[in-house]
Amino acid sequence: MLSQKNIVLGVSGGIASYKACALTSKLTQKGANVKVMMTENAAQFVSPLTFQALSRNPVYINTFDEKDPMKIAHIDLADWADLIIIAPATANIIGKLANGIADDMLSTTLLASEAPVYIAPAMNVHMYKHPAVMKNMNQLADWGYHFIEPGAGYLACGYVGKGRLEEPETIISVLEAHQQDHTSHSLEGKTVLVSAGPTREKVDPIRFFTNRSSGKMGFAIAEAAADLGATVNLVTGPTNQTITHPNINRIDVESAEEMYEAIHRYYENSDIVIKAAAVADYRPKQVHEQKMKKQEGDLLLELERTKDILKSLGEKKTHQFLVGFAAETSDPIEYGLGKLRKKNLDAIVVNNVTAEGAGFGNDTNIVTYINKDEKQIPVELSSKKEVANKLFQFIVHDMKGDR
Structure with a gap:
């Protein structure tokens, strides 16, 4: 999967720079065209001549060292790259990228490139856990950057913990797997x-009942499906999310009843249906045409059940692969399994919305995918786009009967 790929390997200044030598060699052996870009601090650890010999290409360090007067080097490299790897990625380069700082060759090229970027952090265990570093990594993950998590073990500083640069073989296996997933048009x-976002149930012209759903997970799922070649119909409740993918048809609704009607309108001609919306279970039995005035004493509103959209889809299912979501606050797996069985689903995605990094409004999520055979596959803390991509890996495998 890496043969003939144009790869920029960014090496920042940490003791783990020596591992980048082996990574350069192995990428070249895979048939990739590798150009190494070093920070000045990285050159204190490993000689640029080493990378030049291993890659058989010039090594880039200085933004103003223009090797070809007909080209601006950092723009040319940014456009040339099929993908960029930063290994090792120090806290410094991660911070620069997350905050739009471009003060050297590597950071300038990163801002100028539209190629996928893979970040392999390496640093002291306490640095890795620092709130500023975690915030920067979460920001980059939200923007679509891919992280290759560091391993745990003995660090050069003498500490034992998470922060060791992952081995070159592992980095390459991650790259190959990701390239396969994103070029297969599965x-x-x-x-x-796909359904996304909350619903609103009117009380009167001023007031309504709703929930905390932002729509981010559903929109990430729609975009991931479109990236994999699907035609997508996205039925969404009121949300601030935007989407511009040409393969996505957005249908805006407001109430649970409107969502029910829209989803059923597109259901018959769908191959995969993913119900990620947070739909109201109840609505006011009476909707007041005029604003309700404040009165003395308490107010009692009578509520009635809305239609169970997911259950109705399970009852009408013919060829569709039907996936539900279960956002829970206690015993999420138990409730998810009950929903999977009761509503005739092919799979369910379960998450505990009280877990740190998961739940409504976050840019990240933590979920467990459970298929019809009740096999549970956990997805650890990741950006919602990464979660969406993994969910489609599982769905495609289940549709093919590979599990």
């Missing part, structure tokens, strides 16, 4: 129906 020819 949903080509499929129609995917």
Whole structure:
């Protein structure tokens, strides 16, 4: 999967720079075209000549060292790259990238490139856990950067813990797997129906009942499906999320009833249906045409059940692969399994919305995918786009009967 790929390897200034030598060699052996870009501090640890010999390409350090007068080097490299790897990625380069700082060759090229970027951090265990570093990594993950998590073990500083640069073989296996997933167009020819966001149930012209759903997870799922070649119908409740992918048809609704009607309108011609919306279970039995005036004493509103959209889809299912979501605050797996069985689903995605980094409004999520055979596959803390990509890996495998 890496043969003939143009790869920029960014090496920042940490003792783990020596591992980048082996990574350069192994990428070249895989048939990749590798150009190494070093920070000045990285050159204190490993000679640029070493990387030049291993990659058989010039090594780039100084933004103003223009090797070809007909080209601006950092723009040319940014456009040339099929993908960029930063290994090791220090806290410094992560902070620069997360905050738009471009003060050397590597950071300038990173800002100028639209290629996928893979970040392999390496630093002291306490640095890795520092709130500023975690915030910067979460910001980059939200923007779509890919992280290759560091390993745990003995660090050069003498500490034992998480922060050791992952081995070159592991980095390459991650790159190959990701390239395979994103070039396979595994949903080509499929129609995917996704629901997202909250619903609003009117009380009167001024007031309504709603929930904390931001729509971020559903929108990430829609975008991931479109990236994999699917035609996507996205039915969304009121949300601030935007989407511009040409393969996505957005249908805006407000109430649970409107969402029910819209989803059923597109259901029959869908191959995969993912119900990620947080739909109201109850609505006011009476909707007041005029604003309700404040009165003395308490107010009692009578509520009635809304239609169970997911259950109705399970009852009408023919060829569709139907996936539900279960956002829970206690015993999420138990409740998820009950929902999977009761509503005739092919899979369910369960998460505990009280867990740190998960739940409504966050840019990250933590979920467990459970298929019809009740096999549980956990997805650890990741950006919602990464979670969406992994969910489609599982769904495609289940549709093919690979599990």
